[in-house]
Amino acid sequence: MSALPFRQEKPEPNRIRILKLFNVPFALDPYQDRLISQGYEVFNVTSYQDALNYAHKYQPALFIVYDDSDSGVDALEWLRLQHTDRYGWMATTPLIILADAMRMDMLKPEELPDRVIVLQRRADTLNHLTRIVNQLLRGSLQS
Numbered sequence: 001m002s003a004l005p006f007r008q009e010k011p012e013p014n015r016i017r018i019l020k021l022f023n024v025p026f027a028l029d030p031y032q033d034r035l036i037s038q039g040y041e042v043f044n045v046t047s048y049q050d051a052l053n054y055a056h057k058y059q060p061a062l063f064i065v066y067d068d069s070d071s072g073v074d075a076l077e078w079l080r081l082q083h084t085d086r087y088g089w090m091a092t093t094p095l096i097i098l099a100d101a102m103r104m105d106m107l108k109p110e111e112l113p114d115r116v117i118v119l120q121r122r123a124d125t126l127n128h129l130t131r132i133v134n135q136l137l138r139g140s141l142q143s
Contacts, residue, residue, distance in 0.1 A: 016040050016041065017043065017060040018035060018040050018043070018133070018137075019043055019055055019058075019064070020043070020066070021044075021045055021046075021047075021051045021073055021078060023071040023072050023073045024066070024068065030126050031098070031129060035129075035133060038133070038134065040137075048073075048078065048081055056087065062094050063093055063094070063096070064095075065078045065097050066121075067099040075097040075110075079095065079097075079110060092115070094116075094136050095115070095116045096117045096118075096119060096133070097110075097116070097118045098125065099121065114136065117132060
């Protein structure tokens with residue numbers, strides 16, 4: 001488990017890149033650990049600006065946003081930034097939002113098939129997230 005933030009200067013060229021906006025950098029992060037174990041390159045950022053900077057430079061294949069307005073990350077704000085960005089490819093890059101039960105009613109209407117997926121954070125979300133990422137990025141249902 002990653003008890004400390006995962007810092008990497010440059011992504012590995014042969015791995016599929018995922019950008020994760022998660023503003024709780026010292027928390028255990030089973031989502032990132034699982035995706036790395038599946039062979040993905042996962043880069044964690046803690047602010048909207050860092051997410052935009054990384055995305056513009058490395059064009060990740062997927063965004064994951066850990067919706068937690070108490071820590072300064074609002075998935076609706078990221079969705080707005082993603083859709084109004086100066087680069088058109090940003091609007092079509094798939095997005096997975098991990099949300100609390102209290103925010104599900106607000107975020108569910110934003111879902112778009114194969115583009116924006118909202119998952120409730122709970123005990124079985126880790127396996128579900130892995131299946132969805134593999135389906136979106138590798139075209140399979142492996143877990």
